[in-house]
Amino acid sequence: MSENITLPAWTQEPRRVAIVHDWMTGMRGGEAILDVICELFPEADLYTLLQTDFEMSPTILNGRRVYTSYLQRLMEMPRFAKGYRSLLPLFPHAIQSLDLSAYDLILSNTHCVAKGVRKKTGAIHVAYVSTPMRYIWDMFGEYFGRGKTGLLTTLAAKLVRKPLQRWDVRSTSGVDHLIANSRFVQERIRKFWGRESTVIHPFVEPAKFENRFEAPKDFYLIVSVFAPYKRIDQAVEAFRRLDLPLVVIGKGQDEAKLKRLAAGAPKVRFLGGVSDEALGEFYRKAKAFVFPGLEDFGITPLEAMYNGRPVIAYGKGGLLDTVTESTGIFYPEQTVESLMEAVRMMEARLSTFRTEDARARAEGFTRDVFRRKYAEFLNGVLPKESPAKN
Structure with a gap:
């Protein structure tokens, strides 16, 4: 961690902070954000829907407890081995099945369902949002329109779209603070979820x-x-x-x-x-x-x-x-x-x-800039003293 960044001492203790990520299937833009969060909270446990064999960064994995949902077992079945996105209708239930009742602070990093985890009373949940799910909201046609997928896939997507939208809105009620990755996403959060958010941009490496x-x-x-x-x-x-x-x-x-x-x-x-x-x-x-x-x-x-x-x-x-x-x-x-x-x-x-x-x-959008702004945001919303553990 950079020397000039100090977070409340209780957030650096084991079993106090949980980091939640949609899924871990490779190092892309969302995983770059995850890497910084893991750097800031080396003692935090990591929860995700599922994890594949793709390489993740040492900051994310080395010595860290990683917990997956029951979808991990389904992924071992041949029919789902290369198609975890076909399990989308199960994602909301799977993310809510994760037991985070031990944690006082939850930090989710999401473009799908990670913000929907359940927390104990009094816990604080801060969600970094790359986007509300494009494929169930305004870009449904780009993913499932005519000629985009097979007929059965399109029909299935239409059946689950409305239930997923309702869940997507309802699940934001457990999030105390929302961070958007751009003004565009900030407006989408306002439009689809009816919530306000703070913008902290991602970064170039x-x-x-x-x-x-x-x-x-x-x-x-x-x-x-x-x-x-x-x-x-x-x-x-x-x-x-x-x-x-x-x-x-x-x-x-x-x-x-x-x-x-x-x-x-x-x-x-x-x-x-x-x-x-x-x-x-x-x-x-x-x-x-x-x-x-x-x-x-x-x-x-x-x-x-x-x-x-x-x-x-x-x-x-x-x-x-x-x-x-x-x-x-x-x-x-x-x-x-x-x-x-x-x-x-x-x-x-x-x-x-x-x-x-x-x-x-x-150079105005670097890892150091993001890390500083993310830490400053957390320092502004987290209590300095340790919350009482249940």
Whole structure:
């Protein structure tokens, strides 16, 4: 823990604090937040719906007690081994089955159900929310609309949508303090849950990248998982029409569809996953970073800016908190034509964007900044003296 961060002494005692995370299946953006929380509370126990064999950080796991729900046993069955999301209807019950009655402080980190854990009377629950569940609220169509999934999956999703929405709202009653990861998510919390929240932004990890800039080459860059709401299909089509080079790094459920779409676009290249070292090189050498999705926050645009590159982004969502006029171009409509016009603007204005401005903006969103703001928030809401243990 940083020397300048001090939390109430009782929160550093064993069996006083429980950290709750939706599931542990790899190190992504949500797990970066989890890593910081675990760093701040080394004696805390960790609860999660399920855990797979994917590697987690030493800060999260080393010497820490980790408890999973009964879904862990179901995951050992062959039919669920690679499809834990199919257990979604069971998530609310499973998270509430976890016994947290021994703890005085609960810190949940969630984009799904972790905020729904039950607590004892007098315990304090602080939830860090990456987003209310997109797939049961305003982005249901992006996940389960026509052509997105099979007919049976779509029908099942429609059946459970309303019950899950009711539970999602009701379960916030056990949360004392909500933290949103962006102003966009803050508004979604207000809209769907009727609750107020405080914004503390996630962060970029500078240690992943070399501390240098390079002259840009003749290509644009996307780094993303291939999920429908990321709208990479619009970028592929835009660059096909513009006949400009686009490099796409990532993988996911839409990969085959996107590659078929790119068959008529010889200047669009898919590279799959790459190492952090190679990723940094692509960031530094790109003309600009392209982000066509509606995102709750967006880490990859910050990574691009840290490496000195400007951003082209759809002008809604979490990127309004990070990208500025001096570090990128927003386009107003989530359409191919609007994106094409933004790329043309970037072609004309590229020389006006300074690498130093992009780096300086990204440096306002680092791990140390997040850790300090999260700790300051907790110090503002937690009692200095130890609560009586039941």
